[in-house]
Amino acid sequence: MADWTDRRTVLTAGFAQIPKGTTLYELSTMVGCVLIIDVEDDVICDASFTFVMEKTSDFLASLLRGKSVANGMAEIVQEVQERFLAPGQGAVLQAIRAAVDRYHERKR
Template structure:
């Protein structure tokens, strides 16, 4: 699956807000996505959270999502279902990964 030429890996990062407990443990959040560029679908994902439960939940939230029409619906779902400190940093890391994907797709067109 991952070795297919239609799949690409992108990553986005964002800094947690200074002064929050999560910043003291982990200053930056990373969102790493494997995307099928023919289907514009997130095949797999991981996040650089320390806790497995958080990583697994986020992975299940984004995997299988079609991003052909953008990520507004995905961001809305994260806002509704993921009430954690640093939520904005999490969302920004997803946006950064998506923007990187768009840049790559555009350059390969």
């Protein structure tokens, strides 16, 4: 388990509705994204998602770790679009965006 006490980190969360008609929607109507962000350099330290299969959350978290949120989400969007080839990709990006937006609102 990670120890966040030695870093200046915050936890932020975002949620998005999964599109109807997908298999994923039958399991859950929403996807949640939790990000732990270092406030000194605006970098994602860790992430978690509300998927039934833990491997999905682990994979997405590995894509986000080390990514900067200082200048928008272009790098994150590109990485997710190229490497997360699953139904609900748009909802995942929307949940990430909601979490990042919440982080930036707090920093202002």
